[in-house]
Amino acid sequence: MARRADAERNRARILEAAAEVFGQAGIDVPMSEVARRAGVGIATVMRNFPERERLIEETFAGAMHEYALTAAAAAADPDAWHGFRSFLEYLVRVQSGSRGFNEVLTTMFPGAERLEAERQAALRDFVRLVQKAKAAGRLRADFSPHDLPLFLLATSNVARLGDDAATDRLVAYLLRACAAGPEVPLPPATEPRDLYRALESSSRGRPA
Known part of the structure; x- marks a missing residue:
């Protein structure tokens, strides 16, 4: 014993x-x-x-669960634009708080079933949030929910600076770009499989 x-x-x-x-x-x-x-x-x-992947999974299981819960709460917000803004602010804040979790959010772990299940749950709720924000006329019509990994990649390095003013400014820029209204048309959305392939490839070659 x-x-x-x-x-x-x-x-x-x-x-x-x-x-x-x-x-x-x-x-x-x-x-x-x-x-x-x-x-x-x-x-x-x-x-x-x-395996390193198992240690990463155990270490960040709670944080990834919170990520999924936060996406669910944002999708359930009666004010869809408030939910969208709050979720984006949360992403930058949580990326700033832990370099490791920042990297977990921007790396695919095919063998870590719990992490990937939470990631997929968060994406489903984000899709629902995007649909609600568009229906409310607050989110630009050509926004793709599969821009989420693109946002994560874009905010990742700025979040790592630990500079609150810089991250707040970036969030403000992103929100302004996403808001419905007179807007410059976006180029075609990146194919989701291409972004996720890029995330998955970033997990290869890690030291044991």
Whole structure:
């Protein structure tokens, strides 16, 4: 029984260390650094999380669930434009708060079923939000819900600056561009499969 309790404590320490180090330096940090921060050996980390993707999934499962819940709340907002604006502001804020989660939002993890299920749930609610905002006459008619990964990629680097004034200004620009009214027509939307392929390819070649 004591050995099992020790194993659970080690697992909890690894996850706590991963949240700290990934949040500060991103998800490409060597597993040996996670082990050092947790005060355990690398063998203990690898025994609990043989694949980096599994550690990332466990570390950010809660944050990704909150992301999906936030998208659902935005879609349920009676004022669709308020919901759209609030969700966009949330995205930039959460990307600024954790470099690791910023990278999780802009990287596909085909083997991490829980993360990808939450991502797809958020996208479905975002589609619903876009439809409502267009029906209310607040969102430009040629906006595509599949611009969401494009927004994530666009806001990612600015969010990493940690400069609130810069991120607020970017959000204001994006909202102005998305609002219905006299507008310059957009080029054709990027094919969703192309954007998601780009996100997926960014996950390849990560260190173990």
